Structure formats: C-alpha cells, structure tokens
Amino acid sequence: MRRLVSDTLVIAExxxxxxxxxxxxxxxxxxxxxxxxxxxxxxxxxxISTPGYTYVDFLIPGIIVQNIAFGGFVTALGLNEDLHKxxxxxxxxxxxxxxxxxxxxxxxxxxxxxxxxxxxxxxxxLIGFSFDADAAEIVGGIGLLLLFGYAFSWVFALLxxxxxxxxAANSVGFIAVFPLTFISSAFVPVDSMPAGLQWFAEINPFTxxxxxxxALWLGAPAGNSVWGAVVWSLGILAVFAPLAVARYRxxxxxx
Numbered sequence: 207m208r209r210l211v212s213d214t215l216v217i218a219e220x221x222x223x224x225x226x227x228x229x230x231x232x233x234x235x236x237x238x239x240x241x242x243x244x245x246x247x248x249x250x251x252x253x254i255s256t257p258g259y260t261y262v263d264f265l266i267p268g269i270i271v272q273n274i275a276f277g278g279f280v281t282a283l284g285l286n287e288d289l290h291k292x293x294x295x296x297x298x299x300x301x302x303x304x305x306x307x308x309x310x311x312x313x314x315x316x317x318x319x320x321x322x323x324x325x326x327x328x329x330x331x332l333i334g335f336s337f338d339a340d341a342a343e344i345v346g347g348i349g350l351l352l353l354f355g356y357a358f359s360w361v362f363a364l365l366x367x368x369x370x371x372x373x374a375a376n377s378v379g380f381i382a383v384f385p386l387t388f389i390s391s392a393f394v395p396v397d398s399m400p401a402g403l404q405w406f407a408e409i410n411p412f413t414x415x416x417x418x419x420x421a422l423w424l425g426a427p428a429g430n431s432v433w434g435a436v437v438w439s440l441g442i443l444a445v446f447a448p449l450a451v452a453r454y455r456x457x458x459x460x461x
Contacts, residue, residue, distance in 0.1 A: 217310020268392030278362030
C-alpha cells in the first residue's frame with residue numbers, strides 16, 4: 207500500500223510538472239473557461255430568462271460543473287498518447303505499482319480541476335456573481351465538484367485506453383459528454399425545454415450536480431440534489447474505475 211501511494215504521487219507529480227511545458231494544456235484550464243463564461247453572460251445572457259436569479263448567478267455553477275467534467279480529457283489524451291508512444295510499457299518494466307499509472311493520472315486531474323474552479327470563480331466574482339452561502343457551504347460545494355470531476359476522470363481514463371488515437375479520444379469524449387452538459391439545467395432552466403428533453407434533463411446527473419451547486423452556493427431549494435450528486439459521483443466512480451483498471455490490465459497482458 208505504501209508503494210502504491212508513493213508511486214501514485216510520483217506519477218501525479220510527473221503529470222503536473224509537464225503542464226508548464228505544454229502551454230496549450232494550461233490554456234484549456236484557464237483562458238478557455240473564461241471565454242465560455244464571458245460569451246454566455248454577454249452574448250446569450252440577455253436572451254435567457256432565469257426567474258429568481260441574474261443570469262451570471264444562474265450560469266456560474268453550471269459552467270463550472272461542465273468544465274470540471276471536461277477536465278478529464280487530459281487523462282484520456284495523455285493515457286492514449288503514452289500507450290502508443292511506449293511509455294506505458296516502460297512503466298510496466300519498472301518496479302512500481304501498476305495501479306499508480308491510472309491513479310496518478312486521475313489524481314493530477316484533481317489539482318487541475320481545482321485550478322479551473324479558482325479561475326472560474328474569480329471570473330464570476332469580477333462580473334457580478336455573488337454567493338448566498340456561508341463558508342462551509344462554499345467549501346462543501348468545491349469538495350463536491352472535485353469528487354464529481356474525479357469520477358469523470360475515470361470515465362475518460364477508460365476512454366483513453368479503449369480508443370485508437372488521441373484524436374479519437376477527443377472526438378468520442380466530446381460526442382459523449384457534450385450533449386449531457388447542454389441537455390441539463392447548466393445553462394437554461396429545465397422547464398424551458400420540450401417535454402422529451404425535459405424528462406431526460408431531470409434525470410441527467412449533470413442537472414443533479416448543477417442543482418446541488420445552486421443549493422449550496424445560491425441558497426436554492428436543495429431537495430435531494432446534494433445527496434443525489436454525491437450518489438451519482440460515487441456511482442460513476444464505482445463503475446468506471448474498476449472498468450478502467452481491468453482494461454489497463456488486459457492491455458498489459460496483450461503487450
């Protein structure tokens with residue numbers, strides 16, 4: 207267990223240290239999310255009715271949830287690239303815990319997701335977002351976001367091990383996750399959608415997560431959304447982490 211923890215931390219550090227040498231990845235965690243916020247607030251915000259909230263207050267929890275989910279793309283792309291460049295084979299030849307490769311990748315995502323949250327919250331506060339919550343609820347919301355993002359990192363870890371190239375990982379991941387984020391309460395009220403989409407949006411884990419964030423940060427009625435978000439996050443993690451580990455082991459056997 208001690209070796210697993212130390213090896214996981216080493217791999218996580220390796221993935222974080224390379225970020226300053228890859229400016230395009232840093233842009234994905236900083237500039238790109240800010241562009242999304244500004245575009246939605248100042249281009250679409252005036253056309254979308256959000257009763258009870260200004261659009262910036264309505265938007266910030268939703269766009270942070272979307273950005274956190276997409277943060278796992280780095281894991282999918284990095285794993286697939288390492289796999290095809292032979293780096294994974296090199297890791298297997300070293301006296302290290304095999305699970306550390308996936309564990310380190312997903313742990314590094316927690317740090318980059320936290321960076322994204324800080325950047326987006328700072329941007330939101332500058333353009334008018336305001337909390338209606340105490341410090342414990344704010345911190346609890348950030349913790350819930352990191353749990354949700356960590357769960358989706360394992361989804362993308364499995365994706366990165368399944369597809370044939372980094373380009374395929376990017377395309378398949380985008381096709382799979384993008385509709386889920388938009389057919390949810392992230393950007394518009396669910397009751398503004400057609401009946402069929404409204405039904406899907408109400409059971410969508412993104413809607414549950416966004417509603418939980420609005421309950422924690424804006425004082426919206428919580429219902430079961432906070433516990434529902436925890437359950438969804440743990441459920442996704444419980445399903446996709448074992449699948450990713452099993453796929454990694456099969457890949458190792460095939461090599």
